[in-house]
Structures are given as structure tokens and as C-alpha cells.
Amino acid sequence: MLRVEGLRVSYGAVEAVKGLDLDVGAGEIVALIGANGAGKSTTLMAISGATAVSGGYIRFRGTAIEGRPASEIVRLGIAHVPEGRRIFKRLTVLENLQVGAYTRRDRREVEASLEGMFGYFPALRDRRGQQGGTLSGGEQQMLAIGRALMANPTLLLLDEPSLGLAPLMVERIFDIIRSIHRSGTTMLLVEQNARTALGVADRAYVVETGRIVLHGPASALLDDPKVRTAYLGEVIA
Amino acid sequence: MFLQQLINGLTLGGVYALVALGYTMVYGILELINFAHGEIYMLGAYIGIIALGLFTAWGWTAAAPALSLLAAVAVAAVYCGAVGATVERLAYRPLRRAHRLTPLISAIGVSIVLQNVVMLTQGSADKVFPRLSDAPTTFAVAGATVSALQLWIVGISAALMGSLHLLIRKTRLGLAMRATAQDPRMASLVGVPVNRVITATFVIGSALAAVAGVMVGLYYGVVNFFIGYVAGIKAFTAAVLGGIGNVPGAMLGGVILGVLEGLGAGYLSNEYKDVIAFVILILVLIVRPTGLMGERIPDKV
Ligand SMILES: Nc1ncnc2c1ncn2[C@@H]1O[C@H](COP(=O)(O)OP(=O)(O)OP(=O)(O)O)[C@@H](O)[C@H]1O
Numbered sequence: 001m002l003r004v005e006g007l008r009v010s011y012g013a014v015e016a017v018k019g020l021d022l023d024v025g026a027g028e029i030v031a032l033i034g035a036n037g038a039g040k041s042t043t044l045m046a047i048s049g050a051t052a053v054s055g056g057y058i059r060f061r062g063t064a065i066e067g068r069p070a071s072e073i074v075r076l077g078i079a080h081v082p083e084g085r086r087i088f089k090r091l092t093v094l095e096n097l098q099v100g101a102y103t104r105r106d107r108r109e110v111e112a113s114l115e116g117m118f119g120y121f122p123a124l125r126d127r128r129g130q131q132g133g134t135l136s137g138g139e140q141q142m143l144a145i146g147r148a149l150m151a152n153p154t155l156l157l158l159d160e161p162s163l164g165l166a167p168l169m170v171e172r173i174f175d176i177i178r179s180i181h182r183s184g185t186t187m188l189l190v191e192q193n194a195r196t197a198l199g200v201a202d203r204a205y206v207v208e209t210g211r212i213v214l215h216g217p218a219s220a221l222l223d224d225p226k227v228r229t230a231y232l233g234e235v236i237a
Numbered sequence: 238m239f240l241q242q243l244i245n246g247l248t249l250g251g252v253y254a255l256v257a258l259g260y261t262m263v264y265g266i267l268e269l270i271n272f273a274h275g276e277i278y279m280l281g282a283y284i285g286i287i288a289l290g291l292f293t294a295w296g297w298t299a300a301a302p303a304l305s306l307l308a309a310v311a312v313a314a315v316y317c318g319a320v321g322a323t324v325e326r327l328a329y330r331p332l333r334r335a336h337r338l339t340p341l342i343s344a345i346g347v348s349i350v351l352q353n354v355v356m357l358t359q360g361s362a363d364k365v366f367p368r369l370s371d372a373p374t375t376f377a378v379a380g381a382t383v384s385a386l387q388l389w390i391v392g393i394s395a396a397l398m399g400s401l402h403l404l405i406r407k408t409r410l411g412l413a414m415r416a417t418a419q420d421p422r423m424a425s426l427v428g429v430p431v432n433r434v435i436t437a438t439f440v441i442g443s444a445l446a447a448v449a450g451v452m453v454g455l456y457y458g459v460v461n462f463f464i465g466y467v468a469g470i471k472a473f474t475a476a477v478l479g480g481i482g483n484v485p486g487a488m489l490g491g492v493i494l495g496v497l498e499g500l501g502a503g504y505l506s507n508e509y510k511d512v513i514a515f516v517i518l519i520l521v522l523i524v525r526p527t528g529l530m531g532e533r534i535p536d537k538v
């Protein structure tokens with residue numbers, strides 16, 4: 001579904017992504033794990049068109065999308081839940097969701113998406129008239145995911161959905177992520193919380209300083225000694 | 238006299254509010270103080286003179302003064318909307334990633350260019366506005382006099398502000414504008430065409446300023462190529478008073494400034510009228526820089 005080849009992204013003189021390759025198959029959850037500053041968010045930004053690409057290819061369902069404007073990429077079916085949620089604090093919950101469906105014209109389909117989305121996040125229905133900024137961290141994360149779902153994506157890019165949330169809330173969010181996936185949405189998931197990510201993912205890639213250094217089935221990476229010491233915080237006796 | 242000055246002040250206040258909206262909407266989205274905005278207002282007044290001159294020559298103003306007024310206002314709005322969009326495209330968009338001060342300098346440049354274009358093509362002497370009618374209609378209200386033109390000005394200003402409010406609150410474009418003002422990168426991630434939203438913001442703000450220009454021109458009867466400067470500062474004051482970036486704030490700030498000016502002109506002296514805006518600007522900046530309705534100074538670049 002998504003193929004990234006030799007992706008390069010620079011911020012001025014600093015190259016944050018240095019020839020990165022990855023694949024996401026239809027129906028998969030693929031995790032991208034790595035330390036702070038490894039280039040995970042930058043990779044997602046490049047895929048969704050929010051950051052200029054300086055080299056490489058990104059193909060989504062057979063279409064070359066590198067360098068295309070973000071609005072076009074959303075229309076093609078990629079929605080992005082960015083790091084830090086970035087909900088619109090001074091828009092209401094409902095307006096946040098409506099703006100998530102900005103590229104869609106068919107009102108009835110949007111209404112159906114809204115109902116489907118409230119199915120995953122019933123709390124948002126109760127709070128739909130409230131300003132986004134008044135939500136709790138967990139609710140804001142729900143809203144960020146809900147907003148992305150309103151674009152009716154086939155591929156969902158999730159950037160650290162567990163960031164700053166209490167363990168119980170992380171569990172709830174990941175349960176919902178699983179059920180969204182079960183209903184047919186492919187996912188590329190970035191996480192620092194490697195254990196959680198490897199727990200839900202089919203496959204995973206490990207990024208270090210802008211390159212993939214390891215990849216394989218999630219279960220294999222969970223057992224990999226290097227991953228266990230570097231990313232799961234285990235001390236191997 | 239109080240009522241008379243209040244009425245005069247409300248008339249001016251509506252006009253200041255229209256111009257202030259352009260400052261505040263552009264600031265809300267780009268955090269740019271569009272110093273050229275006052276010149277758009279001045280340009281609107283000149284387009285109004287040209288349009289009304291033609292309408293008079295064609296006999297329209299005599300036959301239908303109200304329609305002629307609306308038509309002149311519409312012509313100026315369309316023309317200045319296009320100029321505003323062009324200015325954004327040529328003078329600000331290429332500098333979007335530059336240091337914050339750079340577009341300000343560009344704005345001052347645009348301002349000088351617009352003034353000089355008008356001066357060279359229209360002359361530097363005062364221009365007299367064509368009269369809509371030889372015997373202006375007036376009404377007596379509790380000892381004060383209200384002219385039909387004042388009612389038109391207040392009515393048009395109120396209608397435009399009401400429409401703008403609905404546009405921002407109830408339409409897809411309005412939602413896109415509010416999202417872009419809060420987080421342009423995120424807005425583009427959900428598919429909002431941010432550049433087109435910015436263009437629309439300049440078009441709307443410039444059109445409102447043009448309407449204000451025509452109406453003030455008719456109200457005072459004369460204009461010159463330099464009126465954009467003082468009007469710009471007053472409208473900017475109104476925007477700051479309401480809370481820069483805040484749309485209802487600009488409306489409120491404009492009306493308050495107009496009324497204070499009207500009362501000041503009546504009770505102090507007409508000469509001090511223009512000073513009031515400067516005093517308010519300085520006071521607001523010292524006492525409450527976020528203005529009456531501004532929550533906080535946004536921290537993005
Ligand atoms: N806007 C920016 N301007 C300049 N450098 C940036 C910018 N964004 C990221 N970088 C740099 O690019 C590199 C990769 O950053 P990125 O945010 O992609 O990492 P990440 O893997 O998502 O890290 P984290 O886990 O902390 O979110 C880092 O060295 C970072 O400092």
C-alpha cells in the first residue's frame with residue numbers, strides 16, 4: 001500500500017532522514033520505533049506532505065506522492081495524527097471533527113463517518129460543543145484520532161499516541177486503535193513506547209539517525225537482544 | 238450635543254471597525270501587521286470617486302442615489318479585493334519564511350508604492366467627492382441631526398460586520414480561516430488549502446477597507462492620497478483596543494474609538510480629535526496589550 005524508498009529530508013543543513021526505506025502492506029499495522037530525534041516524526045511528515053522531501057520516492061497505492069501538497073495526499077486517503085495531538089484548541093470538538101473532513105464534499109458520507117467515529121469515541125459526542133482546549137490529554141488524543149478518521153483514510157499515520165498519557169489511558173487508546181484497525185484501516189505507528197507498539201504491530205522498523213537499522217515481524221523484534229536492551233529497557237544478564 | 242456627537246461617533250466607529258477588521262484578520266492568520274492596509278482604504282476612496290464620477294456623468298446618481306452608492310461601494314470592494322490579493326502574493330508570500338521584520342518592511346514599501354501610484358495618476362491636490370444629491374436628506378432626532386448618509390454608513394457597516402461574523406462562524410471557509418489562524422501546519426495536514434485561505438483573508442479585509450474608504454469619502458466630501466496614513470493608524474488602534482487577531486474585538490474597538498472621537502471632538506476640540514487615537518493606542522499598549530477581548534498574545538512565529 002505504501003512504499004518509501006531512499007527518503008531524504010533536511011532541515012537546512014541538518015539531514016534528519018538519510019535514505020530511509022519502508023513498506024506498509026494493506027491491512028497491516030507497522031510500527032516505527034527509535035530514540036529521540038531519530039527521524040520518525042520527520043518521516044511521517046514527509047509522507048503526509050507537511051515537509052519537503054529532498055530525495056527518494058514515496059508511493060501510495062501506486063501513485064507517486066512525494067512533493068505533492070498535503071491536501072491532495074489527504075484526499076488520496078492518508079490521514080495523520082501528529083505528535084502532540086495538535087487539536088485546534090479554540091474550535092469546538094465538533095468543529096475539530098468537521099475540519100478533519102475538510103476535503104470531503106458529500107455531507108451524508110461525512111455524517112456517516114461522524115457516527116462511525118462517535119462509535120469509537122462516545123466521550124467526544126458528549127463533549128462536541130466544548131472547546132478543544134478544555135479536553136483532558138486523553139480526550140485530546142481521542143479527538144486527534146477522531147479528526148483523522150473524519151478524512152475517511154485507508155492509511156492512518158499515528159505519531160506517539162501514548163505520549164504523556166497515564167498507563168490506563170494508553171491501554172484504552174490502543175484498544176480503540178486495534179478496533180479501528182480491525183475495521184479495515186491500515187496503520188503506520190510511531191512510538192517511543194516500543195513495548196506497546198510491538199504489542200499491536202504486525203511488523204516493525206527500528207530507526208537510528210535517519211536510517212532503518214533493523215526490521216522484521218514485531219514478535220521477532222520483541223525477542224531481539226539489541227531491541228531489548230536499547231528500546232525495551234531490559235538489562236540482559 | 239451628546240446625542241449628536243454620539244451619532245457622529247457611531248458613524249465613524251462603524252467605518253473604523255471595517256478597516257480594523259482587515260488588520261486583525263491578517264494578523265490573526267499571519268501575525269503580520271499589514272501597514273499597507275490604510276492605503277487600500279485610500280485607494281478604495283479614489284475608486285469610489287471615479288465610479289461615482291462616471292455614475293454622475295451617466296445620470297445614475299440623480300436617478301437612483303442609493304443604488305449608485307451601493308454600486309460604487311461594490312466596485313471599490315471588488316477592485317481593492319483584487320489589489321489586496323495581489324499585494325499578498327507579490328509582497329508577503331515570498332517572505333513567509335523570512336524573519337518577522339522583513340514582511341513589515343515590505344508592507345511599508347507597498348504603502349509607499351500605492352500612495353505614489355495614486356498621487357501620480359490622480360494628482361496630489363484634494364479631490365472632491367461627487368455628491369449623491371444636492372439637498373441631502375436629514376432627520377431630526379431629539380435635537381440632533383442625522384443625515385441619510387449617516388444611516389447608510391451605519392447600516393452598511395453593521396450589515397457587513399454581521400455577514401463577516403456569519404461567514405467566520407458558520408461557513409466552511411470560516412472554519413478553514415479559524416483553523417489556519419490557530420495552527421496553519423495542522424490545518425494543511427487536514428487538507429485546508431492554507432494559501433487560498435490567506436488570499437481569501439486579504440480579499441475580504443481589503444474589500445471591507447475599500448467600502449470604508451468610499452463611505453468616509455462621501456461623509457467628509459474630500460480625500461487626498463495621504464488619508465490612508467491616519468486612517469490606518471486609527472483602525473490599527475481600534476484593532477489593538479479590541480485585541481489584535483480578535484474579530485469581534487476589532488468591531489468593538491472600532492465603535493468605541495469612533496464614539497470617543499466623536500465625544501472628544503464635541504467636548505474638547507475638533508483639533509484634538511486625531512490625538513485621541515494615539516493616546517488610546519499608547520494607553521492600551523501600556524495597560525493591556527492584549528486588548529479588551531484578546532486572551533493572550535499568540536506565541537507562534
Ligand atoms: N523543524 C525542525 N527544524 C530543524 N530541525 C528539526 C526540525 N524538526 C526536527 N528536527 C531535527 O530532525 C531530527 C529528527 O527529528 P524528528 O522529530 O523526526 O525525530 P523523532 O524520531 O520524531 O524524535 P522524537 O521521538 O523525539 O519525537 C532531530 O535531530 C531534530 O532535532
Ligand SMILES: [Mg+2]
Nearest residue numbers: 040041042083
Ligand atoms: Mg517525533
